[in-house]
Amino acid sequence: MSSEGIFIRFEGATYRPNAGESVLDCLLRHGVALESHCRSGVCQSCKLRAREPSRKDVPARAQSGLRESERRGGALLACVCFPTASLELERTESAPRYTTRVVSVEQVGRAVLRVELERPEGFEYQAGQFIQLERLDEPVMRPYSLASLPSDPTLVLHVAVLPNGRMSGWLAGAAGRSLAFRGPLGECCYVEGEPERPLLLAGTGTGLAPLLGVARAAERAGHRGPVALFHGARDPSGLYGVDELAALRRRMPNLRAACVVLEGPPSAGDEPRGIGERCELWVGALDRILFSEYSKLDDYRLFFCGSPELVALLKKRAYLAGASLSRIHSDPFLPPVTKDA
Amino acid sequence: MSQSLYERLGGEAAVDAAVDLFYRKVLSDSRISHFFDSIDMDRQRAKQKAFLTYAFGGPNNYTARDMRSAHASMKLDDSHFDAVIENLGSTLRELNVAEPLIAEVLGVANSVRTEVLNR
Numbered sequence: 001m002s003s004e005g006i007f008i009r010f011e012g013a014t015y016r017p018n019a020g021e022s023v024l025d026c027l028l029r030h031g032v033a034l035e036s037h038c039r040s041g042v043c044q045s046c047k048l049r050a051r052e053p054s055r056k057d058v059p060a061r062a063q064s065g066l067r068e069s070e071r072r073g074g075a076l077l078a079c080v081c082f083p084t085a086s087l088e089l090e091r092t093e094s095a096p097r098y099t100t101r102v103v104s105v106e107q108v109g110r111a112v113l114r115v116e117l118e119r120p121e122g123f124e125y126q127a128g129q130f131i132q133l134e135r136l137d138e139p140v141m142r143p144y145s146l147a148s149l150p151s152d153p154t155l156v157l158h159v160a161v162l163p164n165g166r167m168s169g170w171l172a173g174a175a176g177r178s179l180a181f182r183g184p185l186g187e188c189c190y191v192e193g194e195p196e197r198p199l200l201l202a203g204t205g206t207g208l209a210p211l212l213g214v215a216r217a218a219e220r221a222g223h224r225g226p227v228a229l230f231h232g233a234r235d236p237s238g239l240y241g242v243d244e245l246a247a248l249r250r251r252m253p254n255l256r257a258a259c260v261v262l263e264g265p266p267s268a269g270d271e272p273r274g275i276g277e278r279c280e281l282w283v284g285a286l287d288r289i290l291f292s293e294y295s296k297l298d299d300y301r302l303f304f305c306g307s308p309e310l311v312a313l314l315k316k317r318a319y320l321a322g323a324s325l326s327r328i329h330s331d332p333f334l335p336p337v338t339k340d341a
Numbered sequence: 342m343s344q345s346l347y348e349r350l351g352g353e354a355a356v357d358a359a360v361d362l363f364y365r366k367v368l369s370d371s372r373i374s375h376f377f378d379s380i381d382m383d384r385q386r387a388k389q390k391a392f393l394t395y396a397f398g399g400p401n402n403y404t405a406r407d408m409r410s411a412h413a414s415m416k417l418d419d420s421h422f423d424a425v426i427e428n429l430g431s432t433l434r435e436l437n438v439a440e441p442l443i444a445e446v447l448g449v450a451n452s453v454r455t456e457v458l459n460r
Contacts, residue, residue: 039402042391044384065387315382320365325386 009088024078041080048089050074057085067326069187095182102174109240117155127213131183142167147209149216158209188331190217195224200302202230207306208241219252228256232286235263246278260286291317298322308332346398356393359432364389366428373424396450408456
C-alpha cells in the first residue's frame with residue numbers, strides 16, 4: 001500500500017512514514033525518544049494511543065494482544081502499526097487537563113470522604129477510570145478513582161483521609177474551591193457486549209470507588225451474568241458505603257455484595273453498626289475467602305483495586321485459577337512517591 | 342522442502358495454546374516462582390510468549406545480549422534453568438506434542454543456557 005498522504009501526528013509534530021515503515025520506526029528515525037524492546041508486537045513496551053477521530057483507523061494488527069478496553073481507548077503497539085490512514089498519537093500516560101470546582105464534601109466512613117466535583121465540559125470517561133487531581137495553590141497531585149457513571153451529572157471520588165495528607169486534608173475543607181485534574185486514566189472499566197459473563201470485583205479501602213462504578217455500569221448495561229463485589233478492610237471501621245451496596249443489591253438481583261474484614265467481628269459500639277444486617281459480612285483474609293468461594297475462573301472478568309500487595313496477590317491467584325490475564329483489570333493504589341503523604 | 346520446527350508445531354496458534362499453561366506452571370513452581378513475585382504479569386506473559394516463540398523456532402528478535410542483560414541480576418543457576426526446561430516439557434506433553442518435537446524444542450531452549458546463566 002502507498003504511504004502517500006499518510007501522516008503521523010505526535011506531540012505537536014507531523015511525520016511521514018515511508019512505505020512499509022512502522023510507526024515506531026518512523027518516530028525513531030525522526031529522533032523521537034520512545035521505549036521499545038521486542039519490535040515484534042509482543043512485549044508491549046512501545047504502546048501508544050490514537051486520539052479521536054483517528055482511532056477507527058488503527059490497523060487491527062497493531063492492537064493484537066491488547067485488552068478490549070485498551071483497544072477501545074485507542075491503544076496500539078507502535079512497532080507493528082503500519083498505518084493505512086493518518087493517525088494522531090499520544091503517549092499512554094498523557095491525558096488532557098481540566099479545571100473544576102468541588103461541589104460537596106461528605107464524610108462517609110471513619111477516614112473516607114465522598115467528594116463531588118463539577119463535571120467539566122468535554123470530559124468523557126468510563127466508569128472505573130481514575131483522574132489525577134491537582135491543587136492550584138501548591139504542586140500536589142494525587143490519583144483518585146471515579147465512583148460515578150458517565151451518565152451522572154457530577155464526578156464522585158472516594159478519598160482516603162491520610163494523616164497530614166496534602167491532598168486529602170485539603171479536600172476536607174475544599175467545598176466550593178477550584179482545582180484541576182488530568183484524565184481519564186486506567187482501564188479498570190466495565191466491558192460492553194458480553195452481558196452473560198460472570199464478573200468478580202474485589203478491593204480494599206477506597207478501592208470500592210471504581211468497583212461501585214463498574215457494578216453500576218453493569219447494572220445500567222442490563223448485565224445478566226452474576227456480579228460479585230467484595231469490599232475489604234482491615235477492621236469494620238474501615239468499611240463504608242454499605243448502604244449504597246445494599247441499595248444496589250436491591251436493584252440488581254444478580255449482584256452479590258459482601259464485606260470482608262481481616263480482623264473482627266464487629267462488636268457493639270463499633271462503627272458502622274449492623275453491617276451484617278445490611279450486607280454479607282466475612283471475617284478473614286480477602287484472598288482466602290474470595291478464592292474459596294470462586295475457584296474456577298476461566299470465564300470470569302475480574303476487577304481488583306486497592307492495596308498494591310493485595311491486588312498483585314489477587315491477580316496472581318485469579319490467573320492460577322484459570323482467569324485469562326486479558327480479563328483481569330487491576331488498579332493498584334500506589335502510595336505517593338514523594339515523602340509528603 | 343521440509344517444514345520448519347515452528348510450522349510443524351502449529352505456529353503462533355501453538356504458542357498461544359502453550360503460553361498460559363507454561364506461565365501458570367512457572368508461577369506455581371516453588372523453585373522459581375519467587376523470581377516473578379514483583380513483576381508485571383501482563384508484560385511477563387508477553388515475555389513468556391516471546392520465549393516460547395523462540396524455543397518453537399519461530400520469528401523473534403531476541404539476541405544473546407538481550408538474554409544476558411535480562412537475567413544478569415537474578416543470580417540464577419542450573420537448577421533454575423532446569424526447572425524452566427522441565428515446565429516447558431510438561432506443558433508440551435499436556436498439549437500432546439509428539440516426543441521428537443518436544444526434544445527439538447527443549448534443544449532450542451537449552452541452547453540459551455549459557456547466556457541466561459551469564460557464563
